[in-house]
Amino acid sequence: MQNNNWKDRLNVVYSTNPDFKYEINKEEEEKTLPNEKQQLRISLDKRNRGGKMVTLITGFAGNEKDLQTLGKMLKVKCGVGGSAKDGEIIVQGDFRKKILELLQKEGYAKARMI
Numbered sequence: 001m002q003n004n005n006w007k008d009r010l011n012v013v014y015s016t017n018p019d020f021k022y023e024i025n026k027e028e029e030e031k032t033l034p035n036e037k038q039q040l041r042i043s044l045d046k047r048n049r050g051g052k053m054v055t056l057i058t059g060f061a062g063n064e065k066d067l068q069t070l071g072k073m074l075k076v077k078c079g080v081g082g083s084a085k086d087g088e089i090i091v092q093g094d095f096r097k098k099i100l101e102l103l104q105k106e107g108y109a110k111a112r113m114i
Contacts, residue, residue: 032062035107042096042103043114054082055096057089057103077102 038061045056057074060067064085071084074091078098082091091099096113103111 030061030063032066036109038062038108038110040103040108040111041114042099042111044094044096045090052092053094055091055094055099057091057099058087060087060089073106074099074102 039059040057041059043056043058045054046052060070067084067087067089071082071089071091074089075082078091078093078095080092080095082089084090100111100113
């Protein structure tokens with residue numbers, strides 16, 4: 001059964017063609033690069049955080065679900081909180097060396113500290 005939601009066809013007013021099919025633009029999810037091709041950068045960040053330090057992992061190329069999974073794994077292994085969004089993973093505290101070891105163990109060969 002075809003979804004006939006009027007919001008999906010806002011720009012089409014009327015068609016006299018009996019074979020006309022509404023084209024619905026679906027956004028394709030970004031593909032996640034394999035672990036060995038990811039170029040992750042690990043750094044320590046103190047800016048705009050009230051003097052507290054966080055470990056910042058940037059450079060992730062992939063979809064949001066895989067970013068969340070990687071972020072959760074790192075936070076659990078370090079035993080701290082943080083967040084993962086917009087291609088960045090934030091881990092509370094200075095865990096640069098531990099995160100680098102964890103990432104290399106997971107196959108992220110190009111991960112490096114800045």
